Amino acid sequence: MISQEEVSRSLRNVQPADYIFKIESFSLLSETEFESYESNDFEAGGYKWRLSFYPNGNKKRNVEDHISFYLQIADTDNLLSPCWEVNVNFKLFVYDHIRDMYLSVEDAGQVRRFHWMRTENGFDRFLSLDTFKNASNGYLVDDCCVFGAEVFVIRNTGKGECLSMKKEPYYKTSYTWRVGDFLNRECLNSNVFKAKEWNWRLQLYPKGDETTDGQCVSLYLKVVDCETLPVNWKLYAKCKLRIKRYDNIYEKEVYCCFRASCDRWGFRNFMPSSTLEDSVTKLLGGNEITVEAEIEILSVIKNLT
Structure with missing residues (x-):
């Protein structure tokens, strides 16, 4: 996964282009037995993707007190090559209700490889729970929050x-x-x-x-x-x-x-x-x-x- 040193964070007022993921009653989700939630599939750059969301952190990676948030490539059985590879620039977002802005979190502009042995990339420590739950930050309002994704596939045309x-x-x-x-x-x-x-x-x-x-x-x-x-x-x-x-x-x-x-x-x-x-x-x-x-x-x- 992506280390904290490689993470770039910025604000913008344009909503994510590829997918919006809204949670109503976040507290109930975080109190359930389910460690993570996977979104529906969405299409971007000719491939299908989904979001994987851990409201209390990814315990398999020893994450605590943070939200873990990942992008997964879906429907891999239909990819043509058995040793397929997809190179991607992607951003994950959380909405600030107070300022009407989106906090964009990305891998400092680096390209990430999705391949047959690694179908998920993202952020173990996407946002600390203290920051997320602090009402003055605007991320969690009336127990409601909004996340999103933007995916840009780097295609090799074979030309040069x-x-x-x-x-x-x-x-x-x-x-x-x-x-x-x-x-x-x-x-x-x-x-x-x-x-x-x-x-x-x-x-x-x-x-x-x-x-x-x-x-x-x-x-x-x-x-x-x-x-x-x-x-x-x-x-x-x-x-x-x-x-x-x-x-x-x-x-x-x-x-x-x-x-x-x-x-x-x-x-x-x-x-x-x-x-x-x-x-x-x-x-x-x-x-x-x-x-x-x-x-x-x-x-x-x-x-x-």
Whole structure:
């Protein structure tokens, strides 16, 4: 069971979401020969549960002068696996009639395991009888009291991912694109090229893309047809992009994460447009530049199912 050091207590004005357990004539219940009372079954999180209430403490656990209060999983014969397990966050409550508040008692936010060898979890010392019976606390009024439960089942969907980062690149490739007659073009796209199982292309904006003021060259590396990839695909990579014209080289490097919501990485301000125009105007050899990309794939991501 849960030790006193692990118990968290707080007040709230919202009633328990899953089950309410009201006792009229508490004194008569506590004076009977019955050591405990079990509630009817209730459903929460796809399972059936019941409350186990000891008005004078659980003698089997040597509890005295306290109420013992537990959550039990019910109908275990219908659970699918013979070695079943259910992980749960749960809270048990007692109502304060005077302040119209509920005292919530929980296991300090920890997850508790219910399984075929342990079908009950809860609090040996839920509340001392002195505190409970003190009229000024509002828990027992006209010999009537109200308890409750809230159960949140932690479900394992079987879904997840495994990220393996590599000290050395998992895969490395490069691509060279020769571009001519570009000065008056708004946007140019390279041919599609392959790096591992992904298709890529370079995108060049000689006057900058829509996010710039027209004074800078924008250059991007883009994953093509990302809508055909798995829904949650992602890829970590180191990319170098460069523009070359004879001995003039402009290069930038970026570490990036490609994913469905961000299938393009690069630089909107890769270099000044005027620098590129001047290099074409002043140097012989025609209106042509070389654009290069180096891609180092740094991660392997596998789905866990």
